[in-house]
Amino acid sequence: MNDSPRTPNKPSALEKVVAFVDERVGLKTIQAKMLNEPVPGGSRWAYAFGSCLLFIFILQVVTGILLMFYYVPSIDHAYASTQYIIHEVDYGWFLLSYHFWGSSAMVVMVFAHMSQVFLWGAYKKPRELVWLVGLALFGLVMAFGFTGYLLPWDQRAYWATVVGVEIMDKTPVIGDALARFLKGGPTPGQMTLSRFFVIHVMVLPAALMGLAGLHIFLFRKAGPAGPFRGTPEQLKAKTDYFFPRQVWKDIVAMASVFMIICSLALIEPVVLLEEATPDPGDYHPEPEWYFLFLFQMLRLKMFSGEFGQFLGAIAIPGAFLAFLAALPFVDRRPERDIFKRPAALIGWIVIMAGILLFTVSAILNREFLD
C-alpha cells in the first residue's frame, strides 16, 4: 500500500536497512500477518476491551518497574520508601497513583471484556480455549490486585492482607498450607511482604505475559467471532482488516482509558494511612473496592459460622468460577445472539446487579461504623 511518489530505483538508507532485516527475518510477512487479520462484519468499538487490557497492563509494567527504582520490600523500609516516592521523588506521587488507578482500570476492563465475550457468545466453539485461558488471566489480575495491595505496608495494606489470607485459609484441604505459604509463617510479617513482593513483580507478570501470549495466539488461531447477527453476505460486505480501522478504534479507546487513569491519579492521588501494625487503632479494615462485594457478602447472617464462612468465601465464588470454566462445554448451542439466549442475559444481569448491590451496601455500611 505504498503510494508515496518516491522513485523506486533509489532506496533510502532506512529502506535499505529495513530490506536487509526483512530479507533475514521476514518482517513484512509478520507485519502483514499481524495487521491484515480480517474482522468479520467490520471493526467495532465493542472489540476494543482486549486491546485496552493489553495497553493498561503494559503501562502497569512500566510504572511498576519505575516504582521499584525506589521501593524497598522490607518491613522497616517499605512504608518509608513508599512515602519517599509520594513526597520526595519528582512525579513519584503521579507514577504511584497511576499504578494504583491502573490496577482498578484493569479490573473494570476485565469485567467489560468478559461481559462482551459472554454477551456476544464468543466463548462458544471453537473458542473454548480462548475463554478458559481468559478466565485464568482474570484470576491473575485479581491476584495482582491482592498482592500489590500489601506492598505500601500501611494499615490499609496490612489489614486487607490479613483478612484475605484468613479467607484463603478456609479452602478445604490445602487452605492452611496455602495461608502459611503466603504468610511465610503463622502470622504476617517480613516473610509475607517478601513473598507478596516477589509474586507481584516476578511470578504474576511472567505468568500473565505467557498466558496473554497464549490467549492472543489462540484467539488468532480461532479468528474473531464477529457480530452475532447478519448473513454471511452482509458480514462479508462490512469486513475489514484489524489494521487500520480496528487499530484506530483501539487506540482511541486506549487514549481515553489513559486520560481517565491520569485524571484519577491527578484528582485522587494515593495517600497512605499509618504504617502497618497489628493494632488497627481507629482504622476499619476494608479491601479494595473490587473485592468489596465479597467482603460485604461475608457479613450476611447466612454466611456465619464455620460452614457459612466456607460457603460464602470459598464454595460460592469457587462454584461460580467453575461454572464459568464449564460454560462453553455446557452451553453447546451454536446460537450466539444474546436476545435469543434469555437465560444467559438474565444470568448476566442478576450477577452484575448482585455485585453492584453488595458493593453499594458495603459503601453504605461505612457510615454505621464511623
Add this chain to the structure above:
Amino acid sequence: MQPKITAVARCADGDVGNISRIIVDPLSREISHVIVRERGGGVERQVPIGQVEAVPHEEEVRLRGSAEEFRRWPVLERHAYVTIDEVEIAHLEDHLCVEPGEILVPYPRLEQAVPRRRFFTNMTHAIGALMALPLAFPVVKYLMQPMYRPYDNTWFPVGNVRKVRKDNIGYQFKYTRGFKEAFMPEQRIEKNIWVVKATPAVRKAVYGGKDKTFHDDKGRVVWVNKANAPHIGFSGKCPHLGCGYKWRRTKNYPDGVFLCPCHLSIYDAAGKVLDGPAPRPLDVLPMQVSASGDVKIIDVEYKAGVKNQIRLL
C-alpha cells in the same frame, strides 16, 4: 514450464504413472527427486530430478529412458521422509514454487480506499505520540531525583598529626562519617585519607607555591589550604578509576610510594604520577590542623579517570 503435482509422467515408450510427491534437498533447497505413482494404484518410485527430460506443459513430465528402465528406480520409503509441515526449512518458499500458482483471497472492499487507510495510520501514530510524550518528562525527572545533590562541606575529624612522625611518608587516617540517603536512616560509613608531612620541596611540588582554594557548588570559597602548611591530606580514592591505594616500599622505590593495587598507578609523596595509567595526581583535600594537632577535613570526592578535578561530593 511449471509442472503440476499430479502431472502425467511419460517415458519414451508411453505413460508410466503420475507425479505424486516431490523430494526437496533441505540444504540446497532444490528438488532432488520426483515421486511417480505407477499406473493403476501401483507403487511409488523415486526418480532423480536429473531424469526429467522436459516439461512440455503443466500436465506432463517427460522422463528419460524407457518404461522398463523406469521400473528399476527404487520404491519410495515414505517413513524415511517428513513433510515440510513437520519441519522448518528456512527460506524454502523463496526457492521453490510448487503450487499451481498463488492462492488468492479477496481484498476487502473497505480496505481498498487508500487515502482513508493512510489517514487512520497517521492518526493512530499521532495519538500514540500524544500519550507517550507527556509521560517522557515526568519519567525522566522521576529517575533523576537522586542523581544530583549539593556538595557536603561538613568538616570531619579524622585523627591527630602526632602519628605522622617522618617526613614525606604516607600515613593512613581512618574515620567514620554519617551518610544520609533518601528514606534510609543515617548510616555510618568508613572512609580513609592519607596524610603526608611534607618537606618544602614536596609542598612546592603539590601547591606550586600558591594557596589552594576550595569552592562550594555556587562557586563561593569554602576553604583555603595554605601553600606553606606542612601537612597535606590526600583523598583515599585513586584518581584513575576510584580504587583504594596504599603506601608501599618497593624495589624500584625504596623510599616508598603510593601504589594502587587495581591498575598499578604509582604516585610519589607529593601525589604526582610516577607510573601507571592515572590521568592526574592524587586529590588534595581541604584540611585544617589545630594547634593541638587535631586534623579535620572536608570529605571532597572528585570524579575518577579524568584529567581535571570534577567535584562529585
